Amino acid sequence: MTTTNLKxxxxxxxAALIAAAISLYYYAELPEMMAVHFGxxxxxxxxxxxxxGAFLMPVIMLFVTAVTNAxxxxxxxxxxRRRFEGVNDTVNVVVVVLLLAVHLLTVGFNLGxxxxxxxxxxxxxxxxxIAVGNVLPRAPQGTLRAFRMKEEYYAKYVRIQGRFMVVAGFLMVLSTLLPGEAGMYFMFFVIAxxxxxxxGGASYFAKR
Structure with a gap:
């Protein structure tokens, strides 16, 4: 299998197979009604x-992968298209690893x-x-993009947004040091x- 096909x-x-296997292994110990979302x-x-609930996440992993690839x-x-596929391959890996971690935590919580x-x-x-922000500058301007920009402005726009995403990611990581629920609310503020x-950046560069 090539590196591209592996990603x-x-x-x-x-990842989906591991998630499903873990659910099968602990299935008898899981409660009949699983907690799947938290405040x-x-x-x-x-x-x-x-x-x-025990097998929803493996299905979501494969569905997200199929949509991203398509x-x-x-x-x-x-x-x-080749450049998009290269960026999407990296995003695929990051997202499914995150979803696997979410699945493990959900199963662990329901096991007590x-x-x-x-x-x-x-x-x-x-x-x-942080991961997506680092690969974003490699993404080309798509034909179906809502905000059309000149290529030189698009290159500047994705560089800036990539840096913003990396900074936002580091701020979210640091927010875990905040007490209680403050980290979650700070994360929502950073995303907003x-x-x-x-x-705003897309609108600005599209008008230039």
Whole structure:
């Protein structure tokens, strides 16, 4: 298997298989109604029958991988499509590893282990932002992009947004040092600020 195929399907498939195997191994010990979603205070606020909750995440892993891989096929320009696929391959690996970690924590919580979800979420999302921010400048301007820019402005825009994402990721990681639920709320604030910069920056460079 080539490195490309390993990133594109090998690692996601392996992660989904590991998640499913863990659920099968502990299936008898899991509660009939599994906690699958948590509020900022670490209290579960959504439950699901374990027949679905134990195996939902492996399905999501494969679905996200399929959608990510298919999205690059929509690009009509061959050279841009290859660049998109390279970026998507890295994003695939980062996302499925994150989803595997979420699955492990969810199973652990439902088995009775004391797990602080509010500590994990900002840390995990921050690491994803750092990883994606580093590869974002390699992504070409897609044919279907909503905000069209001149190529030199697009290159500047993705460099800036990539740096913003990395900084936002580090801030989220550091937010785990905040007490109580503060880290989760700070993460939401950072994401909101980043979304404003993404939309505002795209609008600004598209008009130049």
């Amino acid at each position: 594109r399907w090998g690692i996601p498939a392996a 900022p205070s670490d209290e579960p606020d959504r439950y699901m029958n374990k027949a679905f 999205s690059a096929k929509l690009e009509r320009d061959e050279s841009k 282990y004391a797990i602080r979800i509010s500590l994990f979420v900002p840390l995990a999302v921050g690491l994803v932002f 600020a980043l979304l404003i910069s993404v939309i």
